[in-house]
Amino acid sequence: QQQVKQSPQSLIVQKGGISIINCAYENTAFDYFPWYQQFPGKGPALLIAIRPDVSEKKEGRFTISFNKSAKQFSLHIMDSQPGDSATYFCAADSWGKLQFGAGTQVVVTP
Amino acid sequence: NAGVTQTPKFQVLKTGQSMTLQCAQDMNHNSMYWYRQDPGMGLRLIYYSASEGTTDKGEVPNGYNVSRLNKREFSLRLESAAPSQTSVYFCASSEARPGEQYFGPGTRLTVT
Numbered sequence: 001q002q003q004v005k006q007s008p009q010s011l012i013v014q015k016g017g018i019s020i021i022n023c024a025y026e027n028t029a030f031d032y033f034p035w036y037q038q039f040p041g042k043g044p045a046l047l048i049a050i051r052p053d054v055s056e057k058k059e060g061r062f063t064i065s066f067n068k069s070a071k072q073f074s075l076h077i078m079d080s081q082p083g084d085s086a087t088y089f090c091a092a093d094s095w096g097k098l099q100f101g102a103g104t105q106v107v108v109t110p
Numbered sequence: 111n112a113g114v115t116q117t118p119k120f121q122v123l124k125t126g127q128s129m130t131l132q133c134a135q136d137m138n139h140n141s142m143y144w145y146r147q148d149p150g151m152g153l154r155l156i157y158y159s160a161s162e163g164t165t166d167k168g169e170v171p172n173g174y175n176v177s178r179l180n181k182r183e184f185s186l187r188l189e190s191a192a193p194s195q196t197s198v199y200f201c202a203s204s205e206a207r208p209g210e211q212y213f214g215p216g217t218r219l220t221v222t
Contacts, residue, residue: 002152009150032209043114043200043213044153089152093209097168098143100152 003027004092006101014109019077021104023090026071030092030099035064035075038087038103047088048075080108111136114214116201122220123191131186131217133201141204142184143211144168144176146197153200159184191221 005024013019023033034049050057050064050073057064061084063076077084085108090101114135123129135142144156145168155168159178173195175187184203188195198218202211 006152032207034209041216043202043215045213046210049209091209093207095207097155097158098208098211100154102150102152 002102003099004090004101006090006104008104009102010105010107012107012109013080015080015082017080017108019075019080019084019106019108021075021088021090021106022072023074023092023101024070024072025092025099027092027094027099028071029094031095032093033064033066033073034091034093034098035062036089036091036100038089040086044089077106080106082108082110084108113137114201114203114212116199116214116217118217119215120218122222123188124222125192127191128187128189129191130188131199131201131219132183133185133214134183135201135203135212136182137203137205137212138181139203139205139212140181141208142178143202143204143208144174144184144186145200145202146170146195147200147216148197156186156199188219191219193221195219196221 035047036044037047038044061078066073117132143158145153157176201214204211
């Protein structure tokens with residue numbers, strides 16, 4: 001069973017808009033939550049990550065929001081650009097195996 | 111630095127054939143991983159190696175074997191390929207923790 005549930009499966013956003021991807025987990029042993037970005041034909045690449053002792057982390061146009069009590073976290077892509085079109089995976093780590101969500105395909109239209 | 115390299119990039123096999131996917135990393139990482147990626151299922155861990163000389167099963171190990179040849183190289187072997195093994199295979203490595211993995215470019219495998 002998938003230990004990290006990710007939604008939506010896909011989303012289309014206009015250039016300049018905000019893309020929001022949500023993830024939820026059950027295992028409270030997870031203590032590191034990375035997001036990976038994957039372009040077609042390439043391997044995933046680490047984009048941004050957060051630890052559960054902070055509620056928000058921002059790097060450029062990418063922000064992770066983390067709600068420990070709800071066991072949910074989300075990725076916000078501000079001012080979305082066509083170059084952001086990719087598949088995004090959330091993940092969770094407990095110094096064991098990394099558990100991935102199913103992925104969200106983001107398409108940014110010009 | 112090349113990072114994580116994988117060979118081959120593409121492969122077509124007939125059912126029952128065998129093959130080995132090669133992976134090498136030049137970042138001196140201790141841990142290495144093999145994943146398969148299928149549409150709508152994310153990345154599923156096949157096998158991993160936390161350090162040279164050790165290997166462990168992941169979520170979907172059936173039909174696969176691995177060898178951690180040395181610190182740099184981690185190979186994945188399909189002994190008798192099946193159509194259900196048609197997938198894109200990724201190798202990855204990490205140093206500090208599993209959450210910070212570096213992925214190779216992938217091998218697209220088709221089994222007919």
